Amino acid sequence: MCEEKGDIFSNLTSGYEGVGEFYDLFADNSDIPFYIEYAKRTGSPILDLAAGTGRIAFALAQEGFEVTALDNSRSMLASARRKLLQASNDISNRVTIIEGDMEHFKISKKFSLIIVPNSFGHVLSRNAQLATLRCIREHMKHDSLFILDLYRGELQYAHAKFEDHPVQIENDRTVERHGEIYSDRRRKLMRVDIQYIIKNIDGSIIKNIEVKSGAALFFNNDIDLLLQQSGFELVEEIGGFDGHVYNAESGRRILLLKKSTNK
Ligand SMILES: C[S@@+](CC[C@H](N)C(=O)[O-])C[C@H]1O[C@@H](n2cnc3c(N)ncnc32)[C@H](O)[C@@H]1O
Secondary structure, three states: OOOOOOOOOOOOOOOOOOOHHHHHHHOOHHHHHHHHHHHHHHOOOEEEEOOOOOHHHHHHHHOOOOEEEEEOOHHHHHHHHHHHHHOOHHHHOOEEEEEOOOOOOOOOOOEEEEEOOOOHHHOOOHHHHHHHHHHHHHOEEEEEEEEEEEEEHHHOOOEEEEEOOOEEOHHHOEEEEEEEEEEEOOOOEEEEEEEEEEEOOOOOEEEEEEEEEEEEOEOHHHHHHHHHHOOEEEEEEEOOOOOOEOOOOOOEEEEEEEEOOOO
């Protein structure tokens, strides 16, 4: 799929335009009970940064929480807005959708819980990461919780391919998702090329959407320093959405953070 010569890690963007209506079909929703559990501990209001289609925001609203969902992709937000229109009044009244950039946002509210599900990697540079964390901190109260879920940089292969099972959509059409992942540990960058192929029942292709997505690779020491510099203190370190304590074999590193008092 990736045919360009030269630096495949240059001009990386977050790459979600055109895929909003298909994104949820392939989502692993095992994180939803985890976020609901923490929402029960903190209460509302909740800020879901890089909320995409509102996959998690609407699940939280369904549980009775008040959620602000921010994202910068028109396509992902269009799906979130469709859900808002289809939701019952009591749920839609609890969800606010904002088109914005997590690297610099200002909302006139402080939140009890801030989450960035699956997405902090899209903030590529160290300066942008610091700016994002600064914004997050400014939107927290003294006892708020910030959950940062990260893929572990050291577990990423230099090159990998994946192909999901086709999913049936309306009118007997199917959507297939294929992808290739390239990682450069030295530059701490990753690129994910994804193809969504929409087919008729006879196998003929209706549409082929290709997106290229860039993400930062995070290593423990780097992220620990970044969080310390940004005024966060670790509350708990979890290794997966099943809630196990983080260890060397964990597939994820999920950090539960609060504002540090000495900043
Ligand atoms: C992997 S998707 C995750 C979406 C959602 N959090 C979920 O778990 O279903 C990443 C999301 O990050 C959003 N995103 C990337 N960079 C962003 C930025 N700078 N500001 C706001 N949203 C951003 C993309 O538009 C996309 O919706």
